[in-house]
Amino acid sequence: MDTEFMEYIRKSIEANEKAAKEMAMKKRQEKAMELLKKSGLGKRFAKRTFENFEKKGLSPELLNAYNKSLEFAIKFPEVGKGLLFTGPVGTGKTHLAAAIANQLIEQLYSVAFGNVTDIITLIKSTYSKDSQLTEAELIRAFTDDTDIFIIDDLGKEHSSPNTSTVLYQIINRLYENEKPIVVTTNFSSAALCKKLNERGEAIVSRLAEMCEFIKVTGPDWRLKVVKED
DSSP, X not given: OOHHHHHHHHHHHHHHHHHHHHHHHHHHHHHHHHHHHHHTOHHHHHTOOSTTSOOTTOOHHHHHHHHHHHHHHHHTTSOSSEEEEEOOTTSSHHHHHHHHHHHHHHTTOOEEEEEHHHHHHHHHHTTSTTOSSOHXXXXXXXXXXXXXXXXXXXXXXXXXXXXXXXXXXXXXXXXXXXXXXXXXXXXXXXXXXXXXXXXXXHHHHHHHHHEEEEEOOSOOHHHHHHHHO
């Protein structure tokens, strides 16, 4: 067979393979963008990644939290337990939770990410007669229709019996469906129990079974930036 013709065939195959790869990459990027929009991350937290997490001079506990977070994201969904980050404000807990979310979205997993106050506000909006969703339908959207649920700042919400009941319903449904969860909080387990009213012990008990608790300590990096400026 003619050598030039064989070369033409080879180049045509390579061009088709390249075009197919580019199309697959484009579809992947479009899917990732779609998942990002649905995640609830918002513009600020959509920029929080493992790459731009400040790793210089980390305390041993914060370095451990970083490594655990990265390992969790890489191994997902074969992770066993979720993660619960506990520690003072400004120590990087939310950045790590957002980095996990962004990494999983890159891997085309569906993520629900929300500050606990926003989650409760959204749930309460279903009580309006004009709401297109019921409370139960929204909870199912959080728990059944996503691969992972991430709750930021647990315990910061206005505490009430209704609020703690809603949080218990969400966490318990994740527990029953064996869905992973990532949580950040400024409170210890004992403080959370008190903060979350009569459902507090039940919620913390569920989280203790579902998550590895990771203590995050260190100076408030936001105040550090202000001082350096």
